[in-house]
Amino acid sequence: MRKIQFMALLAAFIGLVSCGKEHKKPNVIYVFADQWRAQSTGYAGDVNARTPILDKLAQEGINFKNAVSTCPSCTPYRASLLTGMYSTTHGLLLNDILLDPESESMAKIYKKAGYNTAYWGKWHVGGPYRLGYISESNRQGFDFWKVMECTHEYMDSWYFDGNDRNRKRWNGYDAHEQAKDLCKYISDHANDENPFLAVLSWGPPHDPYFQVPEKYLDMYSDLTNIVLRENVPEDYKDEALKMLQGYYAHIAALDESMGWIIQQIKDSGIEENTILIFTSDHGDMVGSKGMKHKSNPWDESIMVPFLLKYPDAVKEGRTIEMPIGTPDILPTLLGLCEINTDLKFEGSDFSDILLGNEDEFENAALITNPTKNVVKREFRGVRTSRYTYVEDLTGPWLLYDNEKDPYQFTNLIEQEGNDKLKAELKVKLTTALELANDEFLPEQDYLERFGLYITPGGYPPMNLEFDPNK
Template sequence: MMLKLFEIRLHVAAAVITLASLCSAVAEQRPNLLFVFADQWRGQATGYAGDPNLLGKTPHLDRLAKEGVNLVNAVSTMPVCTPYRASLLTGQYALSHGLFMNDAPLNPELTTIGKVYKAAGYDTAYVGKWHIDGHGRSAYIPEERRHGFDYWKVLECTHNYNNNSAYYAGNDLKKKKWEGYDAIAQTRDMQRYIIEHAQTQKPFMAVLSWGAPHDPYNTAPAKYKKQFPVSKIQLRPNVPAANAKRARKDLAGYYAHIIALDECLGDLMATLDEAGIRDNTILVFTSDHGDMLYSHSEQRKQQPYDESTRVPLLVRYPARCDGREIDMPIGSPDIMPTLLGLSSLPIPEGVEGSDYSRVLTGESEPSNDAALIECITPFGSWHRGNGGREYRGLRTRQYTYARDLKGPWLLFDNKKDPYQTTNLVDSPDAEPVLKKLDAMLTQKLAERSDEFMPGEAYIKKWGYKVDGRGTIPYIK
């Protein structure tokens, strides 16, 4: 009897071991996802992209660009905070999810990336800036408006990066504060999350959203700022001389934020290595939009120039993707379905972006010829009184084309004119290209059922109330 009982125990133990092995194999087939993005980091501002001020100063980004897929023509489809974030979460364009201005609320009933990963059995986490709740920039965000993210250390929006940077943790109604420079504190928190979850069999999907290098520019810790003397800053050739002094001052601070974040990214990469999950983790680095920083005498974002629309987009997934550059244009709504594709998860109904996961893995050729760029209605720093206007446009491998309500507005050959100093829209020689791009744009708008109406029509449709600068007033 004792012998039979011993044999039963052996069989049970073997079954448990076999089940554990099967679970482990399944877990290995389901990659983790660590999505890291900054605020207002333009695509040109890295060492690997050739910024002379950052050569040798973004070593971790440079390494990630070599080890992963570098999407060199990635654009922020609507280059401003809230619209990008809503497109990232939903895989939809702004006219579908309705967030084409800052401080509008995202419908909590929409299918979002956090909900999809959670339903697939992932642990989900979000740390940092949110900016799609629309109930006040310092307001507590209840669980039903967190779009599937369980681990939660978030504030709607702040750009106070030092000591007073607040957040809410989980369901605690009392605000907490990040110690020191908030991006470093947020990174440390994410490192702890990664280490804890690497010890389990359950995959995680985690988002880290930094507030920098968005202005205020000169607020990075001193050890980073001292590396960029204002007098040594090299300007892009499209910064007019009249703006040079202010541009150098702001850029010195901007670059200081950038190298601080590069160091944070390096810490995250080291943690993935130490936890033994590097190969089975999709690591993404990107930004919600760029920053003009006085190129063409302009500031901030929303505009169709490359400084505003182009963003870094690096994707490392050693188990399936080799390191290489891809010049295919890709837009904000494409990120969600592409990540789901890399994770072997189904694309939900209602997603409008394209799944380019097979392009990233090398199983399909880069086929997309153009990514949409747009401004549904100008607001904030780029209000109508400051030259703001509605536009729809395209970013291709070679050209940027934008049409406003009056017709063709901008056309740049980015290969011959990388600083976009010569508008070809009225050039007879460029007329064939202009007609081709205009026809492509018309087709894309038809696919989106976008009638390209004045911004006021969309403001009225969605019931938004705006101030004199076309901005939704917000509560701090």
């Protein structure tokens, strides 16, 4: 009799423990690169990209085919990721601007929900001192901290470790070393009572394209083997090939690093209850349309890879066609983690679509450039699963049918027969602007509203001197 009672109590205890484990909120590991365009992956069809790890992740997880970098520049993206707000609300319209330390942001919300928080790599929402010490009050709730505000010296890269004002150097290619350090963190915290939020922000494949170990450059030593996108102009091909050698070398190196992270998640026994995301802050023209870098409304600039895996709750092996924008990421992650908050985000929570509780719909992701940075004009637009529609302050500017014209050769804005389509897309843009509380004003209005100054070159002042007291 006593034996039966003991076994019943033991079974009840095991059941309670199991229930406790089942109800532990998922870990979140958010890895994002800098300037990695959506087109430059193997699973997206790029024959140059050596991305076997990401290709497998795309097959096993969820591939957001139309993920849009809403304001495609480093600082605006990061601020929208952290806050779930658009740039015309949080005020970080350009690089090298400080995110309000009082912002209700990602790590603060997760900490209130019982999470440990950690961040590695490039921060770039801490103001103009790119190599300066970032005070605890400006870390937006992240506790574990191995970060530099902004550096692209990938082979000679410095960082600050927590509250130590003496900077340290990563030993070699910083993206590899940061990934290894994340792996150690995963191993050390896999069995903690509390879940963790871990964010890794890589600097590559952002230029300089040749700050990468030689073995990856050697993969692309024969430039004649690199296949250019069809929209690279003839007179730009030589320069594009040189850039792409290093660009793809970085991509191969980062893909290998993702392999280490994924393997560590498996080895630590937390794969089922971990949300893993890989993405990028924005894309890179890298020669397409004869252009470089970002902040443009064309797909190479705004479209980013976005892969998500969460075996416990999300059906795997899916491609989601519905566009999503940067401000949607935080509310969607909070929804997946079942974290309730009274905060009102401008982005949308699409977690029910990921969980299979709702169907996809024809969303229109907003594209913004509130300043004249890079393209020398302010613009707003929408990216649907098929069309790109963009206006500047003078009226309609761009219209592309991305299904028929994936390289965006033909601007349909002045062509006859498109009035109905233009009207429909204008309504989508108007609706998106209303949801974003975006009045679409001239640059100067926003600079005055947020007390910003930009140099004649079009950027806020920055400081590249190292001063631990700044």
